[in-house]
Amino acid sequence: MKRIIWPLISCVSLGVGGLLGSYHQRRIERPSCDDIVQSRWSIFTHAATAKKQLPTPGPPNRSGEIMKFGFPGYDEVRTHDNYVLSYDCRMRNPKWVFECLTREDVKYNDAITRTNCQFEIDQLVHPFFQSTNEDYRGSGYDRGHMAAAANHRRSDGVMQQTFLLSNVSPQIGEGFNRGIWNELEKYVRTLTKKYAKVYVCTGPLYLPYKEQQRTFVKYEVIGNSVAVPTHFFKIIVGETSTQLFDLRAFIIPNSAIPDETHLERFLVPVDVIERAAGILLFERLPKNALRSVNAPL
Known part of the structure; x- marks a missing residue:
């Protein structure tokens, strides 16, 4: 037990x-x-x-070391006496051209005419990307100004600067450059009688089109790969003496257009141009002072 x-x-x-x-x-x-x-x-x-502690600094910026031998390119901005231009080296065309015009700028002076001016190469553009008179020879296209020569009559030198080929794009002659485009340029000059200042931005566009349910961008090139734009835009802002603004924006196809066609047909919203050109325009224009957009001409 x-x-x-x-x-x-x-x-x-x-x-x-x-x-x-x-x-x-x-x-x-x-x-x-x-x-x-x-x-x-x-x-x-x-x-x-921990919240009060400063973050640990990162490594020093190495952009200077990385880009030691130079950047592939910068935005090619050129300032002239009476206009500012951004040049597109790939297209051999201006991207955009800005002008600020007054009545004195466009006032007729028989001593200052385009007959005294000659188209010339912009020597500030690298030779690889220059547009030349030879590019246009036999092409069938006019050398179309973006900043119009008749907008700059202050002096021979000022007008001659508009004949730099960096300010020029290939344009259909009859029915466009010598037709509706010329009418639009004249319209801009008439606005200097109404406004204290007239701001103008002009440039080429390469717009897509539909073919067999697909979308393409197609444009001709002439000479040394100078692109022929499919369309051109012009945005005009008139500033009154009381700092009110009226805006009008146009896109016109680079083709022969009947003489009876009215400019109003080509009015478009500004953002259509901005999206197509890849640029923002008149961002600093005070919206509360914008009196009208695309009002009847």
Whole structure:
């Protein structure tokens, strides 16, 4: 009997002892309320301190090292006496041309005429990307001004600058350059009698077209890869003497257009031009002073 009882007692003792030991161990390992509060306070204070610390500075900018041997290109902006131009080296065309005209700029002076001017290469453009008179020879296209020569009659020198070929794009002659485009340029000059200043932005476009349910951009090139634009845009902003503004925006296809076609047919929203040309125009024009957009001519 003793042989049976003593082993049982030993087993029970070991079991109870193990349970008590395990319970005691858990009590030791389990944190008290004070421990929890202290721990959370430490986390809070650490986070608050971390917010005040300045971020670790990153490595120094390496653009100077990376571009040690020069950038592939910059926006080719040229400033002249009476207009500003951005040149597109890939297309051998201007991207855009800006003018600010007054009545004095366009005032007729029989001593200053285009007969005294000659088209010439813009020597500030790299020879790889220059447009030349030879490019136009036999092409069937006119050398169409973006900043019109007749807009700049202050002096012979000022007018001659408009004959730089960086200010020129290939244009259909009869029905466009000598037709509706000329009418639009004349219209701009008449506005100088109405407004204190007339701001003009002009440029070429290469617009897509649909063919067999697909969209393409297709344009001709002449001479030394001089692109022939499919369309041209002109945005005109008239500023009154009281700083109010009227805006008109045009897109006209580079094609022969019947003489009886009215300019109003080609009025478009400004954002149509911006999206097509990839530029933002007249961003700083105060919107609360914009009196009209594409009002009847």
